[in-house]
Amino acid sequence: MAKDYTELAKVIIDKVGGENNVNSLIHCATRLRFNLKDETKADTHSLEKMDGVIDIIQSGGQYQIVIGVAVADVFRAINEQANFSSSEKVAESVGEKGKVAKVLDTVAGMFVPIVAPMAGAGMIKVIVAIASMFGWLTPEDTTYQFLSLFGDTVFYFLPVILAASAAKKFNTNQYLAMVVGASLISPVFVNMVTTAREVGTAVTLFGLPVTLATYSNSVIPIILAVWFLSYVEPIVTRYTPVVLRIFLAPMITLLIVLSATFLVIGPIGTWLADGMNAIVSVMNTTVPWLVPLLVGATTPLLVMTGMHYGIIPIGINMLATKGIDTVAGPGMMVSNIAQGGAALALAFKSKDKILKGLTISTGFSAILGITEPVLYGVNLKYKRPLYAAMFGGGVAGLYLGVMGVGRFAQVPPGLLSLPSYFSADAPNVIIHASMACLVAFVTSFIASYLLGLPKEESDKVIPTTDLSDDTVVAASEGQLLALEEVNDEVFASKAMGDGVAIIPEIDTVLSPVNGTVITVFPTGHAYGIVRPDGVEVLVHIGINTVDLAGDGFTALISQGDTVKAGQAIANFDRQLLLDKGYDTSIMTIITGTKGKTFHLKQSGKVYGGDLL
Incomplete structure (x- = not known):
């Protein structure tokens, strides 16, 4: 029987300052991510002590409540009472926050909701690749073609999906945003570009040249376009007569935004994406070990601050444009496994049976890709396993960079993501990815075991239920x-x-x-x-x-x-x-x-x- 989270949801709503203090709410794999009008109204002290709450993080412009694997159930229970998920309100109050915090909050708000469909579709693409390698399916099979369709659809239509997510974050009309996204991948536009490239002619709009770009799988152009839409739509609506507003306002908005998108915004977004890819390519050529090393070593710190949402779009953009991500996924994968290894070492080192149980459960969770419980419940608390995890993640990241390892699908980073490193064109990649996971676990495990716990923690002994009846123990710490x-x-x-x-x-x-x-x-x-x-x-x-x-x-x-x-x-x-x-x-x-x-x-x- 499923656990009822109604009471927990009710208390959370109350402790964050009530429904009226919430601008928006989303969730990721383990956290509720609130955008509050006034974070000082939240009762952090009480929330931290609640059963079912692992930790509270105030970072990246968000008030984050770490729940763990039950986060989706708690999120659902909260929205049954307050319906924050349907709200299109955006925190005007974030103007008081730092620019970096606002950028991270915006990025997280756009990309968190689309990670799940991308992960599911990515794994379907992995299944197709493996089935093809073993000869179970061939490109001529209709089953192969359907599965390829299932896996590719979310990426081909990424401009539309991201448009809907971005519109919610930018507080603009989702349906107009999706029209803008759909126009970028319209068969009419795709055919015009294809024909122009083949015959060497130009494509123009109102006599102005249109860049012959391909926008399917793109990320940056549609984000910029929806951001522009969020400014145009309210202005047009304000100055359009009320009696004509129902058709005239969206017509004028689309004409302005679509024209600007094809003539200016789309090309700029494409140039930015190409520039980003060029920088990564140069780094992969000159210092290929640097980025995976840094990501592998610092991911725990990035997660603590919410900064990891700054590199996830880079990985998604690389997958969309180059078909391989060498920046975000690989380093995060070995970092998560390193955190698990560092925690599990304490299960062998510590005499504390409560700590043993905690490290075993959270350690295995981290290896599978869910790190918040082990990060906040063990590694940050005792510090030394965190240092060991960063060391192990850095060493494994160095190995990834030297071997040129990248993932071929967007999936949550953990041991179960290894199939996303398989490609029939590069069969050695998954072997090196597997070796890197082993290096991350073993290195962090040994480092954590040698570092141990601070003396006062390592001396801590929690008696079990087999104590004799004439025993008297300390009633507290x-x-x-x-x-x-x-x-x-x-x-x-x-x-x-x-x-x-x-x-x-x-x-x-x-x-x-x-x-x-x-x-x-x-x-x-x-x-x-x-x-x-x-x-x-x-x-x-x-x-x-x-x-x-x-x-x-x-x-x-x-x-x-x-x-x-x-x-x-x-x-x-x-x-x-x-x-x-x-x-x-x-x-x-x-x-x-x-x-x-x-x-x-x-x-x-x-x-x-x-x-x-």
Whole structure:
């Protein structure tokens, strides 16, 4: 049964400042990408703590909520309540943002929605190539021709598809934009250009020469044309009489925009694309190792800032014009695999079983192409695996560049994208791409294993459920205090029993013992647990926090539940307590010893679950 994300969607809408604070919303493979009117209205602190939210990134002019693989479901749930996806509003408020941020926001908004159809069509092209190589299909087979049609359509009609996406971002009429895109690949225009080239004649419009360019598969010309349309349409509409507007405004708009597109904008876009390809060609000839090395090493940083959307269009343009991408896809592929390798090394290195589970799940996800969970959940958090991943990605990128590896289809960069490196005309490319993936994984794995974790993390041991019943463990992460040092006379005097206190550094409270929950205070600030041997333990969160009447406390257990030492029993808003002037010390007090003697550790740094 599919998980219901309705409640999560409702909270997200509220925490980003409400529906009225949202200009637009799109999503990529793992992130919700909001364009907010005022990012200061978003409750980032609360969002970061929500179950189902991995991280919050404010970059590239967007407020990005990292969800993971369930992002499409959350996106759908949000739009069922607020319908942001159908909105054609564009953030006028981004005028306050930097120029780079606005450019990245625009690029992301145009290209994110079309990546999925391009990836699907790209894989169909790969299937056709493999089937042809093994002789399963021949160009004469109608099945071959249909599959080729399926794979090529999205690329041939890319001007139309990109026009619709760009129109939404530029806040102009999508249907007029698609007409402009369709005109660039119209059979009439294509035939005029073909005939003129064959016989050596010119093509003119209003007596002015038209550049004999081919715009199918193109990227830059249609983006420029739709941008121009976004300025022309409102001006024409404003000055057209209302009674004639329904036909006269679009007629004048199309005449102006289409004429400008064929005479000026299209040629400029073509020259820019050719210039971009020329620069890449020169680099591939003189320093072929440089670009893949840089992309392989820096992709984690590019993803953090949203800058990777600056190079994706370059790769798409190369695929459209040259049939091969040596810039974006290869370097990103080995970088993702390197991130997975660096994280998986920690599964062998760390003694922390929770961290082991996290690195295994997110590491394999990264290898398959989804990196946000491992980037924000592991590599950025511990730093050293990030350095290892950048090193491994750079080494593998260097190998890619030296061997001249490129992909032949637009697919998400990861291990599953390897088939996109197959070409019957260049069969060695996929071999070198596979070798680069191996180099990325092994290099980053070894580097991460050798670097390890910072000492305080590598010493961290989380007990498992096989701890004996006479065990007492730390109820949270933080600094231990002897009970006498607690700023409360009742606790410090040990009138309720002996024990220890922890000045917490996290917002989670764990059970210090195996046992049965006998008391859960209605305010959620205190819990009583009895061990199987009859020893009774009180866990008390903060001093005088009963006065908060439950505000900031969330009980994760109920009276009568059986708990294990190290199991989470409560969450609390530590910052809320501090802001309101409360002492956050967490006391573990043995209220009934049953004749047993306890000698608990009294000082030093502890992690939740450490043996006391």
